[in-house]
Amino acid sequence: MNRLTLRSSVPLLIVVVSFLIQAQPKAAGPQYNKSGTLIFPSDYREWSYLTSGLGMTYGLSGATDATNPNFDNVFADQASYRSFLKTGTWPDKTMLILEVRGSDSKVSINQGGHIQTKVLSVEAHVKDAARGGWSFYAFEPGASEARLIPKTRNCYSCHEQNGAVDTTFVQFYPTLSETAMQHGTYKAGR
C-alpha cells in the first residue's frame, strides 16, 4: 500500500475504528476528581464477581442482626481480574468493590435461608502506585464520590497482616485462591 492510498483510507478507517471503539468496554482503572476523591464506578455490577459472604464478622460489614445478617458481594474490574488469572496477583490500577446488602427470608416462595435486599454501603479498595499503593474509600449511599479513608485506620493494618495475596483476602475468593497458590503468590497460613 503506497503513501497516497494510506492517506486516502483515513476517512473510512476513522468511521470503522469509531464504531468499534464504541462497542468496547469502558476503560478500566480508578478515576478521580481534581480534589482527589474517587469517582463512584457506577458499572461495578458488571465487573467480575469474586464471591459473597453472609454475616462475616471480621470487619466493618459484620453481622449486626442475627436474624437477617448482611451479605457482602465482592467485584474486581475485569481487566485486573483477567490479569490476576494470568499472574496470581493484582496489577497497578486494580479496583475491588465490596457491596454490603441487607438480607431477608421467607420472601415469595422461599421458605428458608437468606436472600439479598438493598445496598447498605459500597467500599472500594484501590491499588494505585501514583497514590501510595492500596487505598480504601467508603461511598455513602447514593454518593458519586468518596474521600480516602485515612491510612491510620485499622482496615489497612488488618489487610496487611491477614490478606493472603497483596493485602487482599484472596483466601475468601474461591476462583482466585487456587490461581495464587499455583503462582506462589499466596501467603501460607492466611
Place this chain on the structure above:
Amino acid sequence: MNRLTLRSSVPLLIVVVSFLIQAQPKAAGPQYNKSGTLIFPSDYREWSYLTSGLGMTYGLSGATDATNPNFDNVFADQASYRSFLKTGTWPDKTMLILEVRGSDSKVSINQGGHIQTKVLSVEAHVKDAARGGWSFYAFEPGASEARLIPKTRNCYSCHEQNGAVDTTFVQFYPTLSETAMQHGTYKAGR
C-alpha cells in the same frame, strides 16, 4: 472516497478490524453440540452477577446442611442483562447460570457467618425460541456439555407459576426487580 481507493484500503482495514474484533467480548448466546446438548459456558464467572442466596429452600439447591448450607450465585450473559435493563424482560438467547457452592465458617480470620467454598453444581436456564422457549440444563461437575432437563420436570412448572418475570425469579434479583416494575413486566404477588 472513490471506488479505487476503497478497494485499496481493504488490506489495512482487515488488519485494523481483526485487531479490534479480537479485543471484543465473546459472542453471547447459547452454543449447542450437534447432538443438541448445551455447551458449558466456561466464561460465565465473567458475566453479569445477579445475586446470591444462602440456604434457600425452594428448589433443588436447597439447604441440606443446617451448619453449612449452600450458596446459590446467579449470573446472566452480559448482552441479555443490558437488554433487561432497557426493556424489563429477557431477550431471546438469554442464558442464566445458577452456580451452587458449599459454605464454611471460621476460616482464616472470619469468626462467624459463612464464606463460599467449592462448586457443587451448575445449572443453566436458557431462552431459545428455536428450541421451544425456556429450557433447563444441569451440568455434572467438570462436564463440558449438558442434556436438556425434560420439560415434564417440576422446575418448569414452578418457574412458570412463581417467576416474577418471564418464568424467572426476578423477585430475588435486587438490581432487576425495580427495573421490571418500572416497565410493567413484573407479575404482582410473586
